Ligand SMILES: Cc1cc2nc3c(=O)[nH]c(=O)nc-3n(C[C@H](O)[C@H](O)[C@H](O)COP(=O)(O)OP(=O)(O)OC[C@H]3O[C@@H](n4cnc5c(N)ncnc54)[C@H](O)[C@@H]3O)c2cc1C
């Protein structure tokens with residue numbers, strides 16, 4: 023059984039991105055990049071399933087430019103068996119990526135596809151669901167536990183107000199929540215070894231799919247900042263200040 | 273052309289966020305249909321009472337008792353032809369279903385729109401709320417979730433027609449097994465007027481409860497938590513506030529022993545008034561707080577609890 027994991031390259035979560043002065047996009051020149059945190063959970067889970075003997079191969083796939091080699095190498099260093107980069111000169115949007123990913127899933131005959139539940143740059147949270155729909159596969163989003171049992175995956179999902187457990191026939195698509203697992207650290211020798219592993223490249227345009235962007239980015243703004251507040255010296259002062267606000271009864 | 277709202281409910285009640293979705297839908301000045309999948313009479317009655325709705329469409333079938341994304345998406349798609357806009361309030365339910373709908377319609381979906389503007393243009397927040405994108409869609413059907421707290425709730429009091437329809441056959445490759453509810457006597461986090469959030473500094477589940485509960489009880493507040501507190505097991509996962517949890521915008525938000533990481537502030541910085549209690553004067557939370565108190569929370573929270581009057 024093959025597991026495919028989608029790995030996105032994003033700005034490191036500790037970095038506060040800036041908007042370009044002309045408001046055309048965010049300025050990420052020279053900014054530290056890394057694996058989307060949720061995708062690390064996805065890789066980790068795939069590796070654990072393989073270690074449990076439930077899977078035979080873990081393949082990492084990323085979409086974008088050759089800059090994505092670094093996140094694929096990270097996946098290889100964590101323990102993925104192979105890595106594929108789908109290269110596209112055009113900027114990709116969710117629907118386009120999902121169509122390309124579908125092509126890779128079918129080519130690889132993967133039985134389980136694990137993605138992150140959302141990317142921390144776009145905060146879209148759509149890809150797993152879109153992919154599942156395009157493949158007509160069952161989906162389990164926001165997974166906090168995954169068990170494989172024969173041809174079935176039992177997944178507990180984190181939902182508003184609690185959890186939900188569902189059973190899916192394989193092949194299926196699952197998206198990882200942060201609490202799915204604790205991703206392993208990458209050891210330096212593994213990283214060195216991963217540098218030597220080949221990364222397969224596919225040219226997106228050769229797949230003959232409609233990956234044209236559907237959304238036009240008109241402008242990028244910094245959100246309005248809150249007015250600076252004040253420090254109070256005591257609980258009494260805090261309560262009296264709050265009471266002075268209209269509508270707040272304390 | 274018309275607008276379709278996917279109306280969320282929990283089997284017992286209609287989600288209050290549906291009223292906000294109705295206000296958002298009014299932007300298009302087209303007839304608004306509310307789709308209720310499964311559910312009981314009380315849910316339908318509430319749906320039918322929302323002002324501004326043209327029709328309530330009720331789809332009932334045994335397999336809709338525990339809504340699965342695949343079944344709800346197929347249901348929405350079976351109706352989609354008549355609609356130019358399909359929307360819902362952003363929640364774990366709509367985030368599960370609507371991307372699937374968008375893919376089946378071959379359109380791009382807009383997640384968590386903060387504003388709706390003319391010509392299919394929307395503001396979205398990206399990078400944990402550090403950046404706002406203004407995007408325009410070229411698709412013929414608009415599929416989106418809206419940021420509920422940015423839209424006023426449509427009022428109740430109407431008596432709208434309810435139409436019953438059949439649902440497409442069950443998907444069957446996914447089966448519901450079980451669910452757990454984090455039962456709480458407190459108000460729902462996403463709609464509470466006051467939210468009290470605690471961080472890792474509370475130190476244990478017992479302390480989290482012991483220190484924050486009496487204040488929450490007195491103020492009729494909901495409890496929230498940081499990811500660090502949830503990961504440490506001090507609080508249940510469904511009360512995590514932030515980029516990857518719940519986004520809240522109450523009248524009053526208390527951040528208690530919370531450092532103020534952007535992933536957390538994403539989920540609360542639209543609150544009307546923010547109070548932060550932290551012993552570190554340089555904690556980033558003070559940059560978004562209207563009132564900051566530099567103190568040991570274990571000293572001042574009990575005092576604060578004593579000082580405020582009970583709102584019950
Ligand atoms: C992809 C990703 C997504 C994330 N999503 C979320 C999210 O949705 N929500 C979220 O909250 N976090 C999220 N995080 C985590 C986030 O980055 C922070 O790590 C987290 O919010 C910190 O939680 P904290 O403030 O409880 O803990 P800490 O950062 O450890 O802060 C504890 C604070 O308590 C103060 N303190 C300690 N003792 C006392 C005392 N006795 N009295 C008063 N103050 C005291 C300290 O000064 C400190 O400021 C995410 C992280 C990643 C990578």
Ligand SMILES: Nc1ncnc2c1ncn2[C@@H]1O[C@H](COP(=O)(O)O)[C@@H](O)[C@H]1O
Pocket residue numbers: 028029030031058060061064083084085086114116119136137138139140141142144145146147148149150
């Ligand atoms: N360009 C990409 N390359 C690889 N994986 C991606 C890409 N975009 C999105 N994904 C995957 O889809 C998940 C959800 O992303 P999103 O829907 O953009 O929030 C991510 O966590 C990744 O697993």
